[in-house]
Amino acid sequence: MKRSTLVIALLALVIVAIAAVWLVRKPSGTPAEQAAAAKAKDAKDDAPGPKPALTVTVAKPEATELTVTLAANGNVAAWQEAVVGSESNGLRLAEVRVNVGDVVKKGQVLAVFSPETVQADIAQSRASLAEARATAADAAGNAARARTLQATGALSQQQINQYQTTEQTAKARVEAAEAVLAAQQVRGRNTQVLAPDDGVISARTATVGSVVAAGTELFRLIRQGRLEWRAEVTSAELARIAVGTPAFVVSASGAQVRGKVRSIAPTVDPQTRAALVYVDLPTVLQNTGVKAGMFARGDFDLGRSSAPTVPQASIVPRDGFNNVFVLQPDNRVSQIKVQIGRRLNDRIEITSALPEGAQVVVQGAGFLNDGDLVRVVAATPPAAAPAPAPAAAQPAKPAASASVAK
Template sequence: MKQFELKRKPAAIVLIAIAALGLGATTIFSTKSGAADEKRNTPKPALTVTTVLPSQTSLPIRLSANGNITAWQEALIGSEANGLRLTEVRANVGDTVRAGQVLAVFALESVQAEVAQGRASMAEAEANALDAAGNAEKARTLQASGALSEQQINQYMTAEKTAKARLEAARATLAVQQVRLKQTQLLAPDNGVISARTATVGAVVGAGTELFRMIRGGRLEWRAEVTSSELGRLSAGTAATVVAANGVALKGRVRMIAPTVDPQTRSALVYVDLPNPVGKLDAAQVPVKAGMFAKGEFDLGSSNALTIPQQSVVIRDGFSYVFALGAGNHVSQVKVQTGRRLGDRVEVISGLKPDAELVASGAGFLNDGDLVNKVAAQNPENTQKTEPNKATATAPTAQPAIK
């Protein structure tokens, strides 16, 4: 009997140990399962972001306008002589010319012959005038003696006056022929750039026929179209920046404002003088040309404005939004009205508080009420120094979380 009891004791001990081990395992498994369930129920951040505060920035006030680049003044250069043949053309489109420079030459033969004829006629008139003057002088000396009648004396006096008149007429005719001789050379009336040419060697042109067209002084201007409601903000001397269609930017100033407004478009022309490169550059190297379309801005001063980084603004459904960080690192979508831009800064006109903490990067991946993980912003200077060749050196630090 005792032997049987001794055999049963080890078996009971083994059963008790197995039961204890099972209970412990069950307790451990339950604890781990509860921790896992709690971890699964905890919300995960949608994004890791950096934040920024709005700041007051001085922004320029500019008025935008469109217009055309045109010549300040165009000179039409035509022939003053009539019926002469062009023998030489010395200027072409794009040439920079000076006042008095010969642009074209006409045939000289016929005009030189007319000049020679005029000189001969004047010499004949001078001889006749001298003879008539001598006869009149003799008649005056014999007038008191009565050797000549009064009628004869008057005839000599009249002949003298007639000879003098013919001499003056011959001189005038010669002067006309000499002027016509000078007109066989077509001269530039002013400094400038040839913008058009119709002169052709061998052509016989009439008086007044246009042969060249020239931009006086090479001066160009921008004729901006400004609405009548904005004209009061501009005045003579206002600085302007003009960007031509080829991307060249020029600085200019308002010379004058048109005295009338177009009744159809309700806009007026504003004339802006552009820098004149003629004389410093060859005409072919002038960066802008007459006839180009250009857009520009008038500088109207500056003012303080509430600005935020451009990457903080999200465009959705045609409206601008930002995401403000609230309690518990939850973000709220806020509709704002934007205005001027300067570099990567955007003016906020309305809808934003000056002390609001905004998501600086990755806002485009967020929705209203999302939970985010806020981290400190990296120093862009240090990042660029350590990794200058990597695009991620200046890229946003926000990354969407993998759920």
């Protein structure tokens, strides 16, 4: 009885297990419902994750050698300006031979005064000199005869002294007449106004027919045509500049020239706390577009230094700040404000700190927002220049020609 009861219990347990398995595997609902459930399950399995907002390229900051410059402003002026005036008084200006902008050499005649009055004075001085010399000769003869009679006692000592005094007075009058003649000859040479140095005429007030007084300005001359840029540099930056430092000057007209520091002012203006730095520029004869009196800005080249740079396309200006987008490990971007510095071609210096090993977005940075998911692709290399077309094959020589060549 016990054995039969145990067999029946085992059979009942097996039957219950088979029924449970059949109930679990049996599909529930109608066939349409079963098909919809299967399709929803497949769609759920195939559903993708969040889509990237943009396809971008990234690049790491690179150390680039950049020039260190110091910006300044100032005026362009003549190195030295000579004033050419009249040394004669009361003469009429008969001829003006140069005008503004003319290049002149030292000793060149710039203007000529009417010489008639001076020539008449020279002739009068020569006649006075001849008369003085004749009087001096007569006085010298009388004095000589008086000295021969001194031993005989025919003349008194007073008379002899009188003849000697007359002789000396006549000689002095000759010297005075010679000095007057020399002065008149100088006036004659001064009828021609000469250039004191090589240079360029920058101003002219001489007018033909005018009668000018001595010392009246007739011309202004830029000596040797040399120009200089007088840059104003603050006292804090003055120590960074030395004589011989190269400078790059841009005038208000857009003309660009290179110069070199010639000297630095020994004093600082107590009002502006700035000192003048004198930079030699190309001469006006080279016609560089820079003229005396212009305002110009420029940069002093202080050397070179290495600094981290990023492509210009990665800098995104927003809300008055410069930003870059840094790629995160989960392919999302983080917006970071940066400070920029010098530029070299298409690269910009980053003066603020970036995370170590940061990769900044280059292409597509301007269309991103903080936290966007992106897809990174390799940067497209620049297109290579097309290869030259191969030379056309030469046609084969005909057999007859080949045989002739042989």
